[in-house]
Amino acid sequence: MTTDDEWADALRLLSRAAYPAGDGPDPALVVRAGRRRKAARRAAGTAAACALVAALALGVPPLLDRADHTSLPITTPGPATPTPTTAPPSPSPTPSSPFPGLVTPPIGPADATTVLFGTPVTLGDVGGVPASIIGPGDGTVLPVAVTPTAYDPQSDVFPSYRSGFGLWTPGGSINWITKPPSAPQRGPQTVEAAVSADWIAWFESDFANSNESPYVLWARPRSGGTPHELARSPQSPDPGRQYGVYDHRPVIVGGTLFWYDVVDDGGAPVYVVMSAPLDGSVPATVVMRNALTLFPDRCSADAVLFVVIGTDRRSRQELHRIRLSADGSVVSDRIVDGDLTGAGEDVNAVTACGDTVVVAHDIDRESANGGSWVEIRQAGLPTRSIVWAEGSGSSTGEFVPGPGFVTWRANGGAYNGETYLYDLTDRTLHQFGPQQAVSTDGTFVWWYEPKPGSQTLGQVAARIATR
Amino acid sequence: MTGVREEGRDVGVDVVLVAAPPRRADLDAEFTAFMAEHMGTLRYTAWLLVGEGEHADELVQQALVRTYGAWSRARTDPLPYTRRVLVNLRTDAWRRHRREVLTAPDEMPDTRVDATGPSQAEARDRLLRALAQLTPHQRRVVVLRYLVDLSEADVAADLGVAVGTVKSTASRSLATLRAALGDDSDGPGGVR
Numbered sequence: 244m245t246t247d248d249e250w251a252d253a254l255r256l257l258s259r260a261a262y263p264a265g266d267g268p269d270p271a272l273v274v275r276a277g278r279r280r281k282a283a284r285r286a287a288g289t290a291a292a293c294a295l296v297a298a299l300a301l302g303v304p305p306l307l308d309r310a311d312h313t314s315l316p317i318t319t320p321g322p323a324t325p326t327p328t329t330a331p332p333s334p335s336p337t338p339s340s341p342f343p344g345l346v347t348p349p350i351g352p353a354d355a356t357t358v359l360f361g362t363p364v365t366l367g368d369v370g371g372v373p374a375s376i377i378g379p380g381d382g383t384v385l386p387v388a389v390t391p392t393a394y395d396p397q398s399d400v401f402p403s404y405r406s407g408f409g410l411w412t413p414g415g416s417i418n419w420i421t422k423p424p425s426a427p428q429r430g431p432q433t434v435e436a437a438v439s440a441d442w443i444a445w446f447e448s449d450f451a452n453s454n455e456s457p458y459v460l461w462a463r464p465r466s467g468g469t470p471h472e473l474a475r476s477p478q479s480p481d482p483g484r485q486y487g488v489y490d491h492r493p494v495i496v497g498g499t500l501f502w503y504d505v506v507d508d509g510g511a512p513v514y515v516v517m518s519a520p521l522d523g524s525v526p527a528t529v530v531m532r533n534a535l536t537l538f539p540d541r542c543s544a545d546a547v548l549f550v551v552i553g554t555d556r557r558s559r560q561e562l563h564r565i566r567l568s569a570d571g572s573v574v575s576d577r578i579v580d581g582d583l584t585g586a587g588e589d590v591n592a593v594t595a596c597g598d599t600v601v602v603a604h605d606i607d608r609e610s611a612n613g614g615s616w617v618e619i620r621q622a623g624l625p626t627r628s629i630v631w632a633e634g635s636g637s638s639t640g641e642f643v644p645g646p647g648f649v650t651w652r653a654n655g656g657a658y659n660g661e662t663y664l665y666d667l668t669d670r671t672l673h674q675f676g677p678q679q680a681v682s683t684d685g686t687f688v689w690w691y692e693p694k695p696g697s698q699t700l701g702q703v704a705a706r707i708a709t710r
Numbered sequence: 711m712t713g714v715r716e717e718g719r720d721v722g723v724d725v726v727l728v729a730a731p732p733r734r735a736d737l738d739a740e741f742t743a744f745m746a747e748h749m750g751t752l753r754y755t756a757w758l759l760v761g762e763g764e765h766a767d768e769l770v771q772q773a774l775v776r777t778y779g780a781w782s783r784a785r786t787d788p789l790p791y792t793r794r795v796l797v798n799l800r801t802d803a804w805r806r807h808r809r810e811v812l813t814a815p816d817e818m819p820d821t822r823v824d825a826t827g828p829s830q831a832e833a834r835d836r837l838l839r840a841l842a843q844l845t846p847h848q849r850r851v852v853v854l855r856y857l858v859d860l861s862e863a864d865v866a867a868d869l870g871v872a873v874g875t876v877k878s879t880a881s882r883s884l885a886t887l888r889a890a891l892g893d894d895s896d897g898p899g900g901v902r
Contacts, residue, residue: 247881247884250884250888251856251884254856254857254887254891255856255857255859257833257836257837257891258758258837258857260833261833261834261836261837261838262754262757262758262834263757263763263834264750265753265763265766265767266749267749267750267752267753267767267770267771268749268767268768268770268771268774270742270745270746270749272771273745273771273774273775273778274738274741274742274778276771276775276778277741277774277775277776277777277778277779278778486845510843511842
């Protein structure tokens with residue numbers, strides 16, 4: 244029997260034998276992206292940064308060579324004569340369009356987004372501590388948390404301290420559900436919440452241990468009363484193993500709460516959609532398995548959820564819409580026939596707005612011909628309209644669907660760390676500035692952006708304009 | 711020493727010699743040399759954390775971009791700094807993408823076993839399947855402690871946890887791996 248040390252030495256040999264060596268990222272690209280990141284973080288305001296990006300946006304690098312372009316498959320089954328892939332209307336073709344016959348739309352000015360968002364309001368500090376929006380509101384208020392922090396530079400962590408949690412009226416005061424402590428005190432934090440006209444639900448967790456921390460899900464009527472426990476994080480049969488997700492994305496639909504979670508299935512993580520009646524009358528249950536992501540439909544009058552079903556970004560993925568039937572049971576419809584992935588295409592993210600489906604693809608990112616693109620589909624139709632593309636080294640992330648728009652961040656490539664907004668109503672693309680972590684609940688939109696004269700980020704919120 | 715320091719010089723009674731700040735070109739050259747020297751180690755670490763080459767490259771790039779932005783303070787000891795950013799970025803990625811990207815055992819491709827000994831593909835398959843049995847925290851500890859071969863104190867510093875936590879987590883994780891890889895006298899994968 245080998246000792247632990249001997250076995251660990253052998254494990255090290257195994258890992259070195261298994262490692263597929265590679266060159267790593269291009270050092271020149273790293274330096275260039277580093278310069279851009281520093282510049283963006285130092286930007287005194289949105290306008291200056293947007294001007295820079297708009298200038299850079301004039302040269303979109305090639306994404307794929309011609310052979311690849313012409314073989315790009317349309318994978319969704321459709322009519323006997325498939326509709327060819329088409330681009331959205333574009334005022335002026337971009338010379339370096341990555342697909343033959345296609346033009347990606349020019350990038351419009353960032354300030355055009357004020358048509359959608361109006362003037363953003365900066366969240367204030369509470370006792371010198373910035374407040375943060377932690378979930379969807381009911382159209383009038385947003386749940387916010389205020390968590391005192393004490394950064395420990397030696398260990399490079401923020402220990403977990405209790406947070407205050409309340410409902411914030413943009414531009415107004417906070418109606419506290421739990422008062423913020425006057426000084427940092429150890430304890431669970433309110434990490435996510437959802438609010439409707441009738442209910443409040445929130446997750447408490449020891450955030451210092453990040454996604455491995457168990458949570459407790461609480462709920463209470465909006466009108467007041469004692470909170471009751473709705474659920475706890477699923478327990479693994481192995482006490483030494485605990486899977487978790489960082490964002491549970493709680494969504495209230497009527498009297499039911501939906502959220503995203505992970506369960507231990509024979510030692511492997513399986514991602515699921517959970518639901519529970521907010522009055523706690525029935526225990527929480529798994530309503531869908533193999534959920535790669537979950538997001539609410541912000542574009543429909545009746546609130547429903549979208550779920551992407553699959554096992555990973557390279558395997559078959561399906562987009563389902565789930566809703567509650569009259570008797571309260573969950574109904575699922577697949578709204579894109581077939582697989583969202585195509586030959587050699589990775590699906591990086593999917594989002595939807597009503598019947599408009601937005602898919603972010605990556606292809607062969609390690610190749611000079613690889614890259615990423617964003618395309619729009621209509622549910623049930625084979626048409627794929629490419630609205631944004633970028634070349635080698637790029638990927639997309641932080642996809643956020645809103646009513647009539649979708650935003651995402653471009654990571655890597657020439658536009659590292661920039662946020663884009665595609666207006667689904669007038670089919671225009673905008674570089675949205677140096678914002679980060681854009682979120683929306685359908686009524687409000689909020690994000691982080693550099694504070695003027697500072698390298699730190701502050702959160703702002705705006706009410707989405709009605710058009 | 712007394713006096714008030716202002717913009718790199720002292721205003722007061724004492725005289726302080728202050729070195730001229732390095733030029734950006736020099737800093738860039740220094741950073742580029744650092745990348746050239748440690749890219750392999752960082753990519754190896756990232757690959758062990760994510761189990762996939764392109765994700766590893768993405769992770770390394772993001773860590774290096776952030777290190778570049780903090781080079782003035784990171785340059786005194788840049789490898790631990792970058793490694794810490796890399797591990798924390800992994801955390802960020804989990805948080806942002808809202809799903810684990812660790813490859814689950816059932817999702818691993820089947821590989822043909824080479825009768826003459828473990829091929830690289832087989833070794834990779836065995837290793838990644840075993841690592842997928844661990845929680846993200848356990849995996850980080852195992853990668854840094856055993857596979858990158860850091861001391862327990864260095865792992866504790868990188869992860870922001872106590873040395874005792876590293877010890878207990880490493881021990882428990884190693885037991886899981888031994889069970890997953892076959893606890894025989896030949897060691898994991900028969901590579902001894």
